[in-house]
Amino acid sequence: MQRSDEKSPAAPAPANGPKPAGGQQAPQAPKPKAAGQGPAAPVAPAQVPPTVPRATVRRRHIFALFSFVLLVAIPTAIGAWYLWTRAADQYASYVGFSVRKEDTSSAIELLGGITELSGSSSSDTDVLYKFLESQRLVRIVDAELDLRAIWSKADPDIDPIFAYHPPGTIEDLLDYWERMVNVHYDSASGLLDLRVNAFTPEDAQAIAEAIFRESTEMINALSSIAREDTLRYTREELEVSVERLKAARTAMTKFRNDNRIVDPEANIQTQVGLLGSLQAQLAEALIDVDMLTGNSSTTDPRVEQQRRRVEVIEARIAAEQDKLGGTGGDSDTVFANILSEYEGLAVDRQFAEEAYRSSLAAFDSAQAEARRQSRYLAAHVEPTLAEASEYPRRALLLSLMSLFLFLFWSSLTLVFYAVKDRR
Template identity: 30%
Template sequence: MTESKLNYIGPIPKLLAFERERPAWWRRVPLAAVLVVGLPTMLAMIYYLLIASPRYVSETQFIVRATGQSAPTSLGVALQGVGISPTQTDAFAVHEYITSRDSLIELSRRYEIAEILGPRGVDAFSRYPQPWEGRSREALYKGFQRFVTVGYDSTTGISTLRVEAFRPRDSQALTEALLGGGERLVNRMNERSAADTLAQARQSREEARARLSAAQQQLTSFRNREQFIDPTLAAKEGSELIGDLQIEVARLRADRAQIAGEAPNSPQLPVFDGRIGAYERQIASEREKIAGDAGSLAPMISAYEDLVLNREFADKELTQATAAVISAEQEVRRQKLYLDRVVSPSLPDEPTEPRRWLAILTVFASSLLTYGIGWLIYAGVREHRQD
């Protein structure tokens, strides 16, 4: 029978197990993670914590509205979501002007914009011009856009203007100047709209007034030429005279018939016959004056009535044109735009930009996401090759 011998019971010595020492944690970090995540984050921390210059932000809020315009309803807000924008066009026009080249040109007449956006002592990546930018007008305009932001709240209709600068007074002054430029734009829009709306109505009124004046002059010339104020009235008076003469003739005939019946040889009968003949000749003469040859009143009455009718039409047209001008003026006042300041431009007492830790965190998260996506792509490619 063989007996086994146990010489040692216990842990195996490290020298016999050949156990390797684990490297330090920083050596276990992949080089790609250091380059993609660590390096950008470190650079961001160096820039935002040590180099980035503080910027002061002045903010103002305003609303562009028409007279009597109410706040947008819930239905209006819902319609905006499907692309139907009922009343924001004017506000957006002010937004575009504030960030336009025309606005920059107007500011340049009052301020040294290049000096405000790039004072001495400011870091090269925040100021204007940046190292890769020139000093042309186009470069100044692009730099200007980095410092000006305009937003719009569709639920309230309020616009917000934010201007950044490296000095508090500069940011407030630029905000005030830009808001003033927006107000002048609204005033110009009002003047242009009023001019376009009233021009045609006033032109129609002047044309109607000219036609009425011409018709009145034609009527006056007719009266001077024919020496009649109103031929119609003269014809009426002539007709009344003829009626009176006919009544007198009828009375005379009745008297003559009575005398002739009582005394056929009465010497009064020739007298009655003479008077009746005179009246009848007068009636015929008056009738020729009213309607007869070319010198009678009938052609004059026709021409006079045409002139009077033209004058009445011109007078009615002038009345309608005047009413149209009054209506257009009321419409202009009703549609007049106003830029109301909800909040005046503020004077910042401390810098709010850049948001240093938020920017660093953003760089870190973006780098980490980039590294994660890259690692997944690399792992997939490697697994595909092994297969």
């Protein structure tokens, strides 16, 4: 029998090892397997990631650095050297102007001294804008100032990029003009602003003044052409009416000279009065004949004399009637024909006079309209004289060049490595 005071075996005490840092509980020892369960499986060790090796310079890095120096750093340094040591200073002269039109609205406002300065005509300003970029203006200014000599003051051997290469053709000069003369046109306000570059302040101002002067002459020519267009039709009508009036008056003068009559109507009135007088004399003579016939014999010489008087008066009346419109006389001396010809000439002269007065009034009105709508060039900025050079803008040009080269190098590098990685 087993003794009652025999103690059972005690459980093993936990190991008093050091606790892990951070207050974490240490992993417990595996519990013993119960009797009859077999041996315990071995515990797998923890997976530790491999250590990253230290970065080293590779050939691709050297290639990228070399291409950056070759495509970006060296060209930028060359550009900076050229801009600050070779490029000549340029001076700018500014001028601004617009085409204006002075328009008087009515004769009443004209008498009151009220005039309206209307806005610039867009069509005239468009024409002027094209003129400022035309070969014609380049030829005129070159003949006046010798642009080739002005723009080649910077030695092309030292500054081949910004200097003009003489002599060159007119097309070369026009291309360089577009580089040195900048024209800004504000279509909303109709203002034209110019910037003229040259290698001395005086040359820049002289070119700007020449441009303004030639632009003024061109606008004056346009105004003169418009005025002539307005007056041409009315002037032609006036000339035709003047010639017609001259012809009518000449025909009237010839008629008076041929017929020796100044006013046929007055002559007719005289003839009518003469006929009336003859009719009265004829009536009186007939009465005398009747009285003598009743109081004396037929052989009385007084009766024969009165009858002879009546015959003479009747013959005279017939002759005068033939002159007025009868058929027995000469047609050239018949007053009816003369009066008809005179009335035709008078109508022609009256019509010519009315046409002349109408044409003259239209011409005067066209002249007033042409004077009322006169164009001129108004400068809101006179040609300026520079005191310091503004161009070329070296910092801006160098920055843009560096940015472009960097973008080009970046794109080229990315494409190169993308193609290489695909392979």
